[in-house]
Amino acid sequence: AQKITQTQPGMFVQEKEAVTLDCTYDTSDQSYGLFWYKQPSSGEMIFLIYQGSYDEQNATEGRYSLNFQKARKSANLVISASQLGDSAMYFCALLSGSARQLTFGSGTQLTVLP
Amino acid sequence: SQTIHQWPATLVQPVGSPLSLECTVEGTSNPNLYWYRQAAGRGLQLLFYSVGIGQISSEVPQNLSASRPQDRQFILSSKKLLLSDSGFYLCACKGDFGNQPQHFGDGTRLSIL
Numbered sequence: 767a768q769k770i771t772q773t774q775p776g777m778f779v780q781e782k783e784a785v786t787l788d789c790t791y792d793t794s795d796q797s798y799g800l801f802w803y804k805q806p807s808s809g810e811m812i813f814l815i816y817q818g819s820y821d822e823q824n825a826t827e828g829r830y831s832l833n834f835q836k837a838r839k840s841a842n843l844v845i846s847a848s849q850l851g852d853s854a855m856y857f858c859a860l861l862s863g864s865a866r867q868l869t870f871g872s873g874t875q876l877t878v879l880p
Numbered sequence: 881s882q883t884i885h886q887w888p889a890t891l892v893q894p895v896g897s898p899l900s901l902e903c904t905v906e907g908t909s910n911p912n913l914y915w916y917r918q919a920a921g922r923g924l925q926l927l928f929y930s931v932g933i934g935q936i937s938s939e940v941p942q943n944l945s946a947s948r949p950q951d952r953q954f955i956l957s958s959k960k961l962l963l964s965d966s967g968f969y970l971c972a973c974k975g976d977f978g979n980q981p982q983h984f985g986d987g988t989r990l991s992i993l
Contacts, residue, residue, distance in 0.1 A: 799979030809968055811924075811984035818979055857923065861979055867914065867939075868982055872923040 768793045768862045772871035779848045780879050786833070787843040787874045789858035798862040800841040802832065805855040805873070814856075817841055848878045882907045886971050886985030894993050899944075899958040901988050903971030906952070913954040914972040914982065915946055924970065930954060966992045 769792040779785035791800065802814040817825045817832045825832040833842040845852055855875050859868040883906040893899060905911055912931050916924040926939045928946035936946050943962050947955045954971060968989050972982040 801981050803984075809970075809987045809989070811970060811972070811987075813981040813983060816979065816981055867926050867929050870924045 768860050768869040770858055770860050770869050770871040772858055772874050774874045775872070776875045776877070778877050778879055779845075781850060782847055784844060784846045785848055785876065787845070787856050787858075787876065788840070789842055789871060790838070790840045791858075791860045792839060793860060793862040795862045798860060800832070800834070801859040801861065801868065802830070802841075802843045803857045803859065804852075805857065807854070811857075815843070845876075850878050850880060852876060853878045882911070882973055882975075882983050884971055884973050884983060884985035886969075886988055888988060889986065890989045890991075892991045892993060893961050895963055896960050899956070899961050899965070899990070901956040901969055901971075901990075903954040903956075903985055904952055905954075905973045908952070908973065908975055910951060912974045913948065914974070915954065915956050916970045916972065918968040918970065918987075920967075928956070961992050963992050966990055 771790045773788055798819045800817045804812045804814050815825050815827045815830045815832050817834045824834050829846045831844045833844055855873045857873045858871040861868050885904045914929045915927040917927055918924050928936055928938055930936050930948045933948055944958050968987050970987045971985040974980055974982040
């Protein structure tokens with residue numbers, strides 16, 4: 767069975783500072799992928815970043831980076847130089863093995879303070 | 881790139897009325913298609929997914945059904961809506977090539993009165 771855990775229901779960060787959003791996962795598969803999505807108040811789900819289980823380097827996409835610690839089964843999202851527009855709900859998701867569907871975490875509501 | 885069209889954006893329906901939400905996809909062929917529901921302030925719950933025309937898998941027992949009459953069309957339906965069917969419904973699409981991300985439509989906010 768696949769499981770994703772996001773333990774931070776809400777986070778606050780000062781504008782221009784970095785913030786880390788936690789995500790841990792559980793799967794018995796050797797091949798899997800981890801995704802982060804952003805959901806603004808308007809509701810759309812925006813894909814941010816992807817990390818494959820066999821990727822040796824941590825994924826980066828602009829101000830987003832993924833701190834992937836395979837032994838700890840964690841895939842934390844780091845947002846550098848936070849902007850007011852980063853305020854949103856953030857979801858971590860796991861795609862494992864032959865499964866064609868994602869398992870989503872419960873989300874973290876990030877608020878960037880001016 | 882894939883484009884996902886979902887409509888309507890918002891819908892208010894009385895209890896017991898039927899429902900039909902439509903999702904169409906452009907820019908890809910033979911995609912995997914998904915319907916999710918999100919309750920207010922909560923995560924996403926997978927309702928249905930489809931790997932091809934006429935192939936529907938249901939993840940949770942419920943009052944809803946899904947159909948895929950064409951390769952790039954996915955429809956969510958109900959014969960009689962319940963109050964508990966209120967929520968935000970998202971359609972998603974993914975190419976069937978490894979660990980590609982799912983891309984989402986803009987969603988439908990459904991309120992049942």
